[in-house]
Amino acid sequence: MTVIPQQTSWQETARQVQAVRDRSIESVDPYVAAFPEKLKGRVIDVPRKYLTSAEQAITESPAEALVASLAAGKLTAVAVTNAFLRRAAIAQKLTNCIYELLPKRALARAKHLDEYFATHRKPSGPLHGLPISIKGHVGLEGRDLSAGFVSWTSKKSPVDANIVKILLNAGAVVYARTTEPQGLMALETCSNITGTTTNPHNTALTPGGSSGGESALQALYGSPLGIGSDIGGSIRSPAANCGLYGLKPSTGRLPLIGCDAYVLGCETILGTLGPISPTLGGVEIFMKTVIESQPWLTDSMMLPIPWRDQETHIHRNDKTLTVGVMWTDDVVTPAPAVTRALTEVVERLKIVEGVEVIEWKAFQQKEALEILTKLYAPDGGKAFAEHLQSSGEPYQPLTAWTLRDTPGIEELSQHGVWEWTGKREFFRYAYLQQWNTIAPEMDVILCPAFPTPAPIHDTSRYWGYTSLFNLLDYSALVFPVTKVDPERDAKDPTYTPKNDFDAWAYENYDPVAQEHAPVSLQLVAKRLEEEKLLQAFKEIKEKIGLPFVDCLA
Structure with missing residues (x-):
């Protein structure tokens, strides 16, 4: 280049x-006048x-x-x-x-x-x-x-x-x-x-x-x-x-x-x-x-799938909606605020009619992260670096981490790209077989969207809870549940992190500093099941009254 x-x-x-x-x-x-001073903290109102x-x-x-x-x-x-x-x-x-x-x-x-x-x-x-x-x-x-x-x-x-x-x-x-x-x-x-x-x-x-x-x-x-x-x-x-x-x-x-x-x-x-x-x-x-x-x-890259009648995707033959709960991806443990939100949703789902809640264990998350690291920057981050050099602008802290400093980033040969793309396809196949074998009745997966509520600036290093579903190309919806409560969501001082990513998330979780932050979760369906996903979430939302707290108030 x-x-x-x-x-x-x-x-x-x-x-x-x-x-x-x-x-x-x-x-x-009419013109919006300048504010008298730079406002900080909570500015919603x-x-x-x-x-x-x-x-x-x-x-x-x-x-x-x-x-x-x-x-x-x-x-x-x-x-x-x-x-x-x-x-x-x-x-x-x-x-x-x-x-x-x-x-x-x-x-x-x-x-x-x-x-x-x-x-x-x-x-x-x-x-x-x-x-x-x-x-x-x-x-x-x-x-x-x-x-x-x-x-x-x-x-x-x-x-x-x-x-x-x-x-x-x-x-x-x-x-x-x-x-x-x-x-x-x-x-x-x-x-x-x-x-x-x-x-x-x-x-x-x-x-x-x-x-x-x-x-x-x-x-x-x-x-x-x-x-x-x-x-x-x-x-x-x-x-x-x-x-x-x-x-x-x-x-x-x-x-x-x-x-x-x-x-x-x-x-x-x-x-x-x-x-x-x-x-x-x-x-x-x-x-x-x-x-x-x-x-x-008009676009040959688009799949010719019309917007499908959502009612046909769940409750066939009086079948209940089955929700698989993934509490952790076994790499980074969710912060107490996220676990509380997930617990509150699950507890309410368990007592409503028409919904079955089952456990869904994380599947080969470390392997998924390795594949993602290779395939996000198969050129070793060279193109990104060249676009920065063209103007002389410096890296931002997080892009430096993502495309230069993350362990495992390397410039792949052509054969290397083939190899890791093949691993992507084998992973997709294996994940689907796990779903079909372990929980064939499962309609959707309920899980964290991020290990913590909204992080302090320059600390969002771990993408695993979301990028997994880019690797799989699954449909995924994020929705609000509650807000951080510094007392109920206090940090566990006895927790021992499992790895560097886990330690980073643990060290950068501070429920006092993150007060007022919304706490959200993620609902996931299989590939190309957007209509089913939205219908499943609408049912969950109506049955248990989400969000539990108005997150935009």
Whole structure:
């Protein structure tokens, strides 16, 4: 690969991008004044102080309610778009979650939709007037595609990404682009372009990554629905850290054309797009809308699987929903707050009708982690390093760990890539045989999404609870359960860590420092079972009343 150094310093390039963002914030009308001081700690309630009651009502409405109100003509697209632009501008000042706002584009679109409604007296599509935020590496015509690299900020998207086109055809309004980490490869959101994005539940904590701009924005109700992406947990980590719903579909269900990432073309571990939303209804609306557009008709990478009737996937012949509980992956022990959340869910599931709870033991997790380490960076991290060298920007701490310093990273030969990709396929086969043999009746797996609640910045090193399901290409949903309670979730001073990863997670768990952080869990179904997964979770949610605590309050 030939790398052409930039003529401008990386710091100046970053300042130019930030200036574009700042101008986009300043152009929001009415203007959102600067706060008197840099606010820290819990900032969830702050936006309400700067919004009208009408703006609060709009922005705190679920996506599904907004769609209904817009379709009935009770709200205009312009009013809804303006309200979310205002709240997003406030969210940026609180958490640094915005890559750029798009007020001119969004309001022109909203005005067009209102004119359509006035003329035809009906909505333009199933998402008529709904504002949707998108992660920065999802292409928008004429906007940059940095994917977290300073040297990529000059790259421009020639067209909107396919998934954006689908959402626009359904009537959506794209109004905000959100922050992402360096090269997209971290479960936190920090880059040399935009700096560090913080968690509005507690700004000392990370909102997760790599879709952390999305999660911080949505936790502040600055977006009702957004597009994230996930190659190792990058939808589920942010959703978990901020108390949201996030779905990682299997590959082949949502179109990737028009998105950018330095690993595009490398098929050792494939990434996927997916929805993040403050409500489960937002996730469902997104999936149903995109898949019912039949993306396989224009994209040969898409699998021709229509959105299937969910009721056909569970309860056949009066069968109960069977939930397998994986308490630990046997590599990193979940923190007390996570174990408490899992225990509370399991105890309630055991006493409701129509649900059977069984144990599911972790299967060859160490082998899975070894395969993942080899296949995330089969070139030994060389391409990533070259993209940094092109601008002169330094590594961020977590990307240095992930793509340079993790034990086991090496540049594979062509035969080595074949060998480790073959091991990936054998692992997938073995895992499925284990499921079919040990627990053939099991519908879904319930497990942690991360070893701890939202971590302190620069400490999210262990991806095992999420990346396992990227390796398997299974469908996975993260959902909120409760919040950290420093007394009930106290650290066990007698615990002896089992390995270096376990020690790192144990040392960086602090329920006092992590107070107010949501505690979330993960539900997993087999490959391409998104409909079954959502139906199973809806049943669980309704039967036991999830979340137990309002994680966005």
